[in-house]
Amino acid sequence: MKSPDSHAWTLRFSLFGIPVSIQPVSWVVLAILGGALGVEEGGQLGRVLLFVLAGMLTLLVHEFGHALAGRAGGAAVERIEVAGMGGTTHFVLLPARRLGYILMVLAGPLASLALGALLGLLFGLQLGNAWLGLRLAFLLPWVETLPLEVQQQLLMGLYTHPVPELLIQFYLVGMSICFWWSLFNLLPIFPLDGGKLLGSVINNYAIPCVLGLLLCLGLGIWSLLEARWLNVMILGYLGFINWQYLAVFLRRRK
Secondary structure (H helix, E strand, C coil), X not given: CCCCCCCCCCEEEEECCEEEEECHHHHHHHHHXXXXXXXXXXXXXXXXXXXXXXXXXXXXXXXXXXXXXXXXXXXXXXXXXXXXXXXXXXXXXXXXXHHHHHHHHHHHHHHHHHHHHHHHHHHHXXXXXXXXXXXXXHCCCCHHHCCHHHHHHHHHHHHHCCCCHHHHHHHHHHHHHHHHHHHHHCCCCCXXXXXXXXXXXXXXXXXXXXXXXXXHHHHHHHHHHCCCHHHHHHHHHHHHHHHHHHHHHHHHHC
């Protein structure tokens, strides 16, 4: 039987001595998350492609954050695999100390936020205002939601230092993904990093599963009322995983 990443179209490479595999389905999932099902014109398709590229870059940076921090803490990294809705860093050996494990878990979201800050800095430098770029990365990264003062500074920068439209879209989409995905990933929902982090700190993984179930239920109902069907499916899937893990953790305690 072939391994999960043995598909002929699986992209494979190695970086920092760590093997990486990207399964074909991950590109499809990213395209759907980027709005591919609602594309009606060429401009929208370009935005979807930018979302896919920025999303894949964020996933890889996130997983390398886990892998490199884990290796620094004494862990043995086997490989990184990107498949479905996210990535997974496979370890042969985890850090021996709890603090090392906590830092390893936290390193993923922090790496994504650092990538967002880097994109913001590069954007700001092109506009002639590096500080503005960093503000764009950590204030809600969609232009229309930014304070009026920041919007005016952004427009002035674009007029003063013309930046290609495609590059502008990549910066904005990339910063938004880094910000929102990191925020979502830090929610106390198992097996997201927030759930693992809480479980490690309190040395009890059943509690993050219970919180995860409640959060998935609450956010799922809100998404249902807002007709956000993709969010409903994602939250339903995460809720099911939390239910399964909770059953496992409770059996182990008996």
